[in-house]
Amino acid sequence: MEPICPIDANCSDQISLLLNPPSPVQVQKYYEEVIANRQSCGLEVRTNGEYGKGVYANMDFKKGDLVLKDPMLFGIQHSSNKMDCLVCSHCFQFIGSLELQIGRKLYFQNLADSSKSRCEKGESSSSLQDCSDQYHLSHDDSDVEDDDVEQRGSSNSKCDSISLPKDFIDLLMNGGLKLPDSNVVPLPSVVSCPGGCKEAYYCSQLCAKADWDSYHSLLCTGKGSKALSTEALSQFIQHANETNDIFLLAAKVISFTILRYRKLKEAYVEENEKYDTPNNLRRCNFSLLLEAWEPMSVGYKRRWWDCISLPDDVDCCDEASFRLQIKELAFTSLELLKAAIFDKDCEPLFALDIYGHIIGMFELNNLNLVVESPVENYFLYIDELPHSEKEKAEKVTQPFLDALGDGYSNCCEGTAFFPLQSCMNHSCNPNAKAFKREQDKDGQAILIALRSVRQGEEITISYIDEDLPFEERQLLLADYGFRCRCPKCLDQELSS
Ligand SMILES: C[S@@+](CC[C@H](N)C(=O)[O-])C[C@H]1O[C@@H](n2cnc3c(N)ncnc32)[C@H](O)[C@@H]1O
Numbered sequence: 001m002e003p004i005c006p007i008d009a010n011c012s013d014q015i016s017l018l019l020n021p022p023s024p025v026q027v028q029k030y031y032e033e034v035i036a037n038r039q040s041c042g043l044e045v046r047t048n049g050e051y052g053k054g055v056y057a058n059m060d061f062k063k064g065d066l067v068l069k070d071p072m073l074f075g076i077q078h079s080s081n082k083m084d085c086l087v088c089s090h091c092f093q094f095i096g097s098l099e100l101q102i103g104r105k106l107y108f109q110n111l112a113d114s115s116k117s118r119c120e121k122g123e124s125s126s127s128l129q130d131c132s133d134q135y136h137l138s139h140d141d142s143d144v145e146d147d148d149v150e151q152r153g154s155s156n157s158k159c160d161s162i163s164l165p166k167d168f169i170d171l172l173m174n175g176g177l178k179l180p181d182s183n184v185v186p187l188p189s190v191v192s193c194p195g196g197c198k199e200a201y202y203c204s205q206l207c208a209k210a211d212w213d214s215y216h217s218l219l220c221t222g223k224g225s226k227a228l229s230t231e232a233l234s235q236f237i238q239h240a241n242e243t244n245d246i247f248l249l250a251a252k253v254i255s256f257t258i259l260r261y262r263k264l265k266e267a268y269v270e271e272n273e274k275y276d277t278p279n280n281l282r283r284c285n286f287s288l289l290l291e292a293w294e295p296m297s298v299g300y301k302r303r304w305w306d307c308i309s310l311p312d313d314v315d316c317c318d319e320a321s322f323r324l325q326i327k328e329l330a331f332t333s334l335e336l337l338k339a340a341i342f343d344k345d346c347e348p349l350f351a352l353d354i355y356g357h358i359i360g361m362f363e364l365n366n367l368n369l370v371v372e373s374p375v376e377n378y379f380l381y382i383d384e385l386p387h388s389e390k391e392k393a394e395k396v397t398q399p400f401l402d403a404l405g406d407g408y409s410n411c412c413e414g415t416a417f418f419p420l421q422s423c424m425n426h427s428c429n430p431n432a433k434a435f436k437r438e439q440d441k442d443g444q445a446i447l448i449a450l451r452s453v454r455q456g457e458e459i460t461i462s463y464i465d466e467d468l469p470f471e472e473r474q475l476l477l478a479d480y481g482f483r484c485r486c487p488k489c490l491d492q493e494l495s496s
Contacts, residue, residue, distance in 0.1 A: 103172030
């Protein structure tokens with residue numbers, strides 16, 4: 001049955017205004033501000049291109065030049081990746097120490113292995129709660145049932161790896177054991193969440209504060225949380241972890257907008273206290289909400305359940321019921337979020353239509369978030385040491401490498417929405433590419449020129465593997481909701 005969200009009916013006019021595309025002048029102004037905040041950005045966003053808005057070079061770039069460094073607006077580390085890497089919840093760089101990264105991963109591997117063998121023997125197992133604080137486990141990790149541990153840990157825990165004794169792993173994590181030359185990959189110390197939750201950790205007080213002020217104060221499950229109910233919030237997080245972690249990203253958008261709205265309102269009230277009537281204040285509430293929503297209003301979006309592509313294992317004749325299921329899933333998630341952080345002034349944000357459009361915006365625009373692991377660089381460094389030093393170091397490091405198994409260097413993986421990169425149109429013969437260089441240690445999007453780009457030229461990227469045959473490319477691009485009309489496709493279409 002179609003889910004019925006009363007807010008969609010009660011706030012229909014406000015929802016239309018939130019979803020109405022802003023005027024080209026507003027869009028232009030917004031991106032001018034975004035670009036002004038980036039240092040030395042040789043780009044501009046134009047709104048009148050063949051495919052709507054696009055990004056253009058306003059200087060020449062040579063092959064290999066950095067075209068854009070785009071800090072994310074919203075990003076998450078995938079829930080399934082949290083056992084592999086401990087990263088800053090705001091900028092996504094690896095934190096702690098090399099020893100903590102390795103020890104933590106081995107700890108989870110052992111946990112998954114012992115849980116698996118207990119399950120095989122039909123025994124029940126104990127909770128992970130005791131270790132949550134000490135080892136920077138996330139909330140979802142510390143509360144999960146053994147089945148979950150196995151499912152999420154198993155993707156990377158290697159059955160061909162060799163287990164190390166627990167004492168060794170504890171020593172690694174507690175700083176009692178230093179690996180040789182581990183200072184070659186220095187990492188920032190772990191800063192805890194100011195709200196006291198065990199889910200978010202940071203590389204600095206600066207990141208902790210920025211995250212708290214922008215999103216996390218409403219989404220924190222700790223004692224200092226500003227959520228209405230941390231219990232409801234935990235349920236929302238658990239549901240997202242069990243179904244689709246894109247809901248966690250959508251929650252960030254809603255929290256970000258509410259917090260921005262509250263700041264705007266505070267400033268407005270301070271300025272207008274003397275002359276404003278309650279009626280005026282009510283009217284202005286919605287204009288402030290529209291202002292707070294601006295970064296989302298300019299994003300290209302469609303409803304999630306309308307734009308999501310049909311998975312291969314779903315038959316075309318089941319399409320309608322598949323789309324309905326997706327909508328129901330989103331509704332369940334939204335209801336949980338509403339119980340956790342609802343704000344009457346921002347009621348339209350809790351409409352299912354808005355939730356669907358936020359997730360649809362991610363579906364059509366997001367870039368994979370990938371940050372390389374320092375663990376790989378460390379073992380490469382050891383491998384390249386002169387023979388005698390290498391032999392000495394490997395006596396200590398080899399058992400850890402063996403225990404880590406194939407997944408020893410798993411990257412931080414997630415998904416993120418970037419304000420400028422998301423305006424870039426696709427070409428099957430692109431002139432730029434998202435590519436992390438050795439010095440790029442955090443979650444920013446890095447765009448590099450694939451060839452010379454002249455001032456005034458549009459910057460294009462490929463959303464897919466551009467070397468695939470024409471028809472395969474069109475099939476993949478259909479998932480993004482369009483048939484490609486780039487010069488390469490037009491040429492190949494004519495000649496076929
Ligand atoms: C990530 S957005 C890019 C920014 C977008 N042009 C805008 O106005 O917001 C992707 C959308 O742009 C359009 N687009 C991008 N590249 C295209 C291409 N090569 N051919 C046709 N449409 C394209 C499609 O509508 C696609 O769904």
